[in-house]
Amino acid sequence: DTxxxxxxxxxxxxxGQNVTFRCDPISEHNRLYWYRQTLGQGPEFxxxxxxxxxxxxxxxxxxxFSAERxxxxxxxxxxxxxxxxxxxxxxxxxxxVGGAGYGYTFGSGTRLTVV
Amino acid sequence: AQSVTQxxxxxxxxxxxxxxxxxxxxxxxxxxxxxxxxxxxxxxQLLLKYLSGSTLxxxxxxxxxxxxxxxxxxxxxxxxVHISDTAEYFCAVSDNAGGTSYGKLTFGQGTILxxxx
Numbered sequence: 001d002t003x004x005x006x007x008x009x010x011x012x013x014x015x016g017q018n019v020t021f022r023c024d025p026i027s028e029h030n031r032l033y034w035y036r037q038t039l040g041q042g043p044e045f046x047x048x049x050x051x052x053x054x055x056x057x058x059x060x061x062x063x064x065f066s067a068e069r070x071x072x073x074x075x076x077x078x079x080x081x082x083x084x085x086x087x088x089x090x091x092x093x094x095x096x097v098g099g100a101g102y103g104y105t106f107g108s109g110t111r112l113t114v115v
Numbered sequence: 116a117q118s119v120t121q122x123x124x125x126x127x128x129x130x131x132x133x134x135x136x137x138x139x140x141x142x143x144x145x146x147x148x149x150x151x152x153x154x155x156x157x158x159x160q161l162l163l164k165y166l167s168g169s170t171l172x173x174x175x176x177x178x179x180x181x182x183x184x185x186x187x188x189x190x191x192x193x194x195x196v197h198i199s200d201t202a203e204y205f206c207a208v209s210d211n212a213g214g215t216s217y218g219k220l221t222f223g224q225g226t227i228l229x230x231x232x
Contacts, residue, residue, distance in 0.1 A: 042205050
C-alpha cells in the first residue's frame, strides 16, 4: 500500500490550454474525492465517486471541469480552456466504505499554475 | 449546510510552550470533526477525529482536541510544541447523518502555526 498517488506534482500551463490530472487511490478504497485548495484557504470539495459512479459534484465544478473514474480504479480530472483563476492545488483523497468517519487518505496534490 | 471558522489565521509560539488552535463550526445536523495538518507542498495528514463518545480526543504527535457541543467548538491543543510542529492546521467537519452526505469534508481557512526556537 503506497498511499494515494497524484500525477503530476506540478503543472504550469498557458491560459486556454487543457490539462489533465491523475489520481491513484488506495486499492481497496471504493470512495474517491477531489478537492481544490487555493492559496491561503482550506480545501473545497469538488466531486465524489463511489466506485465508478460520480455521485456528487460541487457547483464549483463548472462545465470546463470533468472528472472520471473508469472501472472504479484511478480517476482523472480534466480542466478545459484553463483560466488564471484555476491556479490552485488539486487534492485527491480516498476512503473505504463509511467516508470521512473512517478517515480519508489524501494524496500530495497537483499544483496547477496558469500563466 | 455546514461551515467551519478557525479563529486565528496565524499563531506564533515559542518552542516547548503550550498552544491552542481554535475552531468553531456550524451545522444543522450532528457531525464528525477532524483536525488535519499540512506541511509545505504536501497533502493533508489526519491528526485526530471525533466521531462519538468521549469528548476529549487524543491524536498523533501529542495533540489532543476537545469537542464542546454547547459551544460548537473543537479546539486543538498541545502542551509543549516542537519546531517540527510548524505547519498549517485545518479543522474540518462532515455530517454523520448518512444518506447523501457521502462523507465530504467542509474545511476551515487554516491556522499557520509557527514555532520559534
